[in-house]
Amino acid sequence: ASFIDGSATGKVRNYRFEVGYIYWSPDCAEKMVIGINGRFPGPTIRAKAGDTLVVEVKNSLPTEGVVIHWHGIRQFGTPWADGTASISQCAINPDQTFVYRFQLDKAGTYFYHGHYGMQRAAGLYGSLIVDKADGEEEPFHYDGEHNLLLSDWWHESVYAQMLGLSSIPFRWVGEPQTILINGRGKYKCSLAAHLLGDSFSCRIRNSQCSPVVLRVLPNKTYRLRIASTTSLSSLNLAIGNHSMTVVEADGNYVEPVTVSDIDIYSGESYSVLITTDKNSSSNYWISIGVRGRVPKTQTALAILNYHPNSPSKLPSQMLPITPKWDDYSYSKSFTYKILAMHGTPRPPTKSDRQIALLNTQTKIDGYIKWSINNISLVLPSTPHLGSMRYGSKIGFDSEKPLDKFPDDYDVMQPPVNPNSRKGSNIYKLEFNSTVDIILQNANTLSGNVSEIHPWHLHGHDFWVIGYGDGKFKATQVTKFNLRNPPLRNTVVIFPYGWAAIRFIANNPGVWAFHCHIEPHLHLGMGTILSEGVDLIRKIPNEAMACGSTAQMLMNNKPH
Numbered sequence: 001a002s003f004i005d006g007s008a009t010g011k012v013r014n015y016r017f018e019v020g021y022i023y024w025s026p027d028c029a030e031k032m033v034i035g036i037n038g039r040f041p042g043p044t045i046r047a048k049a050g051d052t053l054v055v056e057v058k059n060s061l062p063t064e065g066v067v068i069h070w071h072g073i074r075q076f077g078t079p080w081a082d083g084t085a086s087i088s089q090c091a092i093n094p095d096q097t098f099v100y101r102f103q104l105d106k107a108g109t110y111f112y113h114g115h116y117g118m119q120r121a122a123g124l125y126g127s128l129i130v131d132k133a134d135g136e137e138e139p140f141h142y143d144g145e146h147n148l149l150l151s152d153w154w155h156e157s158v159y160a161q162m163l164g165l166s167s168i169p170f171r172w173v174g175e176p177q178t179i180l181i182n183g184r185g186k187y188k189c190s191l192a193a194h195l196l197g198d199s200f201s202c203r204i205r206n207s208q209c210s211p212v213v214l215r216v217l218p219n220k221t222y223r224l225r226i227a228s229t230t231s232l233s234s235l236n237l238a239i240g241n242h243s244m245t246v247v248e249a250d251g252n253y254v255e256p257v258t259v260s261d262i263d264i265y266s267g268e269s270y271s272v273l274i275t276t277d278k279n280s281s282s283n284y285w286i287s288i289g290v291r292g293r294v295p296k297t298q299t300a301l302a303i304l305n306y307h308p309n310s311p312s313k314l315p316s317q318m319l320p321i322t323p324k325w326d327d328y329s330y331s332k333s334f335t336y337k338i339l340a341m342h343g344t345p346r347p348p349t350k351s352d353r354q355i356a357l358l359n360t361q362t363k364i365d366g367y368i369k370w371s372i373n374n375i376s377l378v379l380p381s382t383p384h385l386g387s388m389r390y391g392s393k394i395g396f397d398s399e400k401p402l403d404k405f406p407d408d409y410d411v412m413q414p415p416v417n418p419n420s421r422k423g424s425n426i427y428k429l430e431f432n433s434t435v436d437i438i439l440q441n442a443n444t445l446s447g448n449v450s451e452i453h454p455w456h457l458h459g460h461d462f463w464v465i466g467y468g469d470g471k472f473k474a475t476q477v478t479k480f481n482l483r484n485p486p487l488r489n490t491v492v493i494f495p496y497g498w499a500a501i502r503f504i505a506n507n508p509g510v511w512a513f514h515c516h517i518e519p520h521l522h523l524g525m526g527t528i529l530s531e532g533v534d535l536i537r538k539i540p541n542e543a544m545a546c547g548s549t550a551q552m553l554m555n556n557k558p559h
């Protein structure tokens with residue numbers, strides 16, 4: 001049966017994914033990784049706007065559930081296919097198959113990843129690239145393209161990481177061992193050892209960790225698609241001698257802006273254009289370093305390989321100079337430059353509701369958590385989509401979290417009272433209303449520390465209508481950018497700063513809105529937004545066969 005209205009115009013694209021543990025050596029050190037069809041990272045999905053994607057996911061993890069989230073795809077009419085465990089569906093049990101079926105409505109650079117526990121950090125991810133529909137053209141020219149999916153990698157299993165995060169004393173996951181490019185990196189050695197003096201060259205020959213090489217012809221324009229599915233790290237990417245023109249962010253076109261390097265936060269994607277008009281007897285470095293946290297992870301390197309040079313000819317130039325990790329004004333100036341391409345729909349001029357969300361690090365019974373307006377997100381055994389859709393049948397009553405936080409909260413200091421509580425953090429939005437969310441950053445539990453948090457919204461793109469430092473003031477509403485705010489699905493809040501987003505609650509469903517840093521979400525840094533739930537047609541039984549909705553299905557009550 002088709003879950004999609006007859007409006008689908010494109011082709012049906014079928015994929016089969018078998019998810020399981022594999023031995024793999026992402027950074028040349030062999031570990032257990034969650035792979036798809038025996039490989040890491042998962043296959044790149046490629047389709048056209050208007051196509052229907054059908055992915056049959058078989059769970060071959062021996063003893064744990066799994067789901068896959070299609071990051072950046074809005075799931076209009078298919079909220080049960082969003083792939084968020086306990087929110088949009090029941091986790092798929094071992095040996096079971098779940099079919100994700102949904103329409104790809106918009107061209108862009110996307111990715112998919114696990115959204116249960118910390119399975120993304122265990123390696124469950126891959127690229128999802130949507131081309132323009134037949135007969136339509138991109139608003140810029142390029143001769144060829146390459147795809148870079150960025151991630152970070154720990155040698156400790158995600159089980160050990162999760163246990164540490166929920167222990168007293170708290171054991172933080174620390175910085176990653178390696179930054180990966182398309183699932184490949186080098187641990188404790190560098191391709192650039194001949195230039196760096198203090199590093200070891202990489203002698204290991206293992207195709208699983210061989211360097212990423214982007215082959216290019218001289219004097220052409222290339223589109224590089226760059227997406228970050230890191231668990232923790234904020235990244236900066238630069239290409240030796242080449243500037244980049246940013247043209248797409250999170251599946252939306254932006255006003256072209258030329259830069260020497262880009263910052264990319266977990267959950268974001270960009271397309272940049274580069275011109276291969278440099279000295280063609282040389283290859284060039286693509287280098288990726290960590291931002292916003294004291295860097296303890298080696299710079300990741302890939303090679304821009306000008307034809308006909310050998311791909312193993314290492315560049316002789318020094319690595320591109322990138323900004324200092326804590327130069328936040330540099331990062332802000334990049335992020336603030338990303339604006340909508342001319343012709344992008346503008347936001348409504350007024351919102352119907354403003355929700356201010358204070359991000360704090362807190363404690364519950366001595367355990368370190370992250371909280372939003374003093375509530376740390378916990379997920380239930382019955383997925384919210386089912387509870388809310390069939391609430392009256394299963395006796396579900398959601399609590400109401402607050403739309404604001406105390407006026408006198410000092411965001412520059414550690415919390416005066418660090419204690420918070422657990423909750424479901426569900427914000428019910430009026431269908432078709434315009435909603436503003438102000439994300440307010442603050443100081444952590446220790447003095448003089450505030451961290452970067454990239455927030456990702458499911459089911460929507462939003463306009464980023466403002467950013468600022470310090471505490472958001474009501475009068476700043478008059479300064480919102482309603483002229484050319486970028487449409488995105490992920491927005492970063494800088495240390496001690498705030499960001500304002502606006503969107504229309506026009507997609508019936510229950511949508512996660514959370515910090516995309518995996519351990520932060522695990523520690524409760526998120527909320528749930530719901531809208532138009534009574535407009536949702538019958539949810540496929542397979543998505544709801546757990547918790548109270550399983551009981552409802554067994555009792556065979558009409559629904």
Ligand SMILES: O=C1O[C@H]([C@@H](O)CO)C(O)=C1O
Binds near residue numbers: 520
């Ligand atoms: O959530 C976090 O916890 C640690 C630190 O704040 C406490 O150890 C850290 O760097 C985080 O991002």
